Amino acid sequence: MTHAARFDGMDWTDAPCPVARTLDLVGDRWSLLIVRDAMDGARSFGDFQHRTGIARNILSDRLRRLVERGILDRQPAPSGRRQVYVLTEAGRDLFAVVVAMRQWGERHAFAPGEVHSVLVDDDGLPLAELRPTDSHGSTVTTDTTTVVPPHDD
């Protein structure tokens, strides 16, 4: 699909806000879990179904939508199975979003002592904490940032 094709027929919740548009594309209950599993090696319909436990018809619909939206690519399988779903560049680029959610969940959605899965690098070590920074590398927060509306000079 062409880049432009992703933008036809979409009706955005809040046109000029990138957060709203991202949520329009992957902001439902299941899409990011599908992306998470694709990042962790899931490829076939059955892979996704087993890992997420999502209903088959909804999974079918979500895979189709994610392909339409340029986040997954549906490819004929090299052998055997009918096709596989692989992340596009845009899909892989959601890594930062998934990591941010994972780290927030680790900090705020588990009782003390409760176990959870961990994302590790090639050395088996957990990642560094994602920290929003300005262009010089200093940490920024909601108190030191502002949203400026779009304008066409």
Added chain:
Amino acid sequence: MTHAARFDGMDWTDAPCPVARTLDLVGDRWSLLIVRDAMDGARSFGDFQHRTGIARNILSDRLRRLVERGILDRQPAPSGRRQVYVLTEAGRDLFAVVVAMRQWGERHAFAPGEVHSVLVDDDGLPLAELRPTDSHGSTVTTDTTTVVPPHDD
């Protein structure tokens, strides 16, 4: 509310995965937009209603849920208005998630040349790109990381 109270009565989609738990807490269509607006200064019911355009009954429900889940705090207003909703520490900590979504949206959800709002620091400059790294600061991707399941040694 106590820390533990957030975990009572929750039925998690995928207990051991922090991504799934985060989505259980803020993964619906509206919660993160409410959080986004709270980060940008919204405080009252009306603020949120006008900025998001969400239906009043749903907004009412989402605000209640976000308070229950420890992301917003409902405080009596200093004067006049009945109460205000302010982010808790956990809510403010969602900043990295919102920034990651904003940056992804900027890269992938706008046609070339299309305008959008921008998040800037105190100097008016856009933030640096969030980049997942290992503990030494080297960039990691989905190809160089793995999810390891929970285990109790």
Added chain:
DNA sequence: GCAATCAGTTGCATTTTGCTACCAATCAGG
């Protein structure tokens, strides 16, 4: 060929969402 498995689709019940109207409390003016 025959059974099993995979990748979906279809139909229907349940749940969630959204719209509109309504209501209660405050507030400002006179």
Added chain:
DNA sequence: CCTGATTGGTAGCAAAATGCAACTGATTGC
């Protein structure tokens, strides 16, 4: 005090999304 406007919701109902179970059609293994 009375009136009207604004804020912060709730109630009822229609529409949409979701989930479950059963079914289909192609492929694979034996």
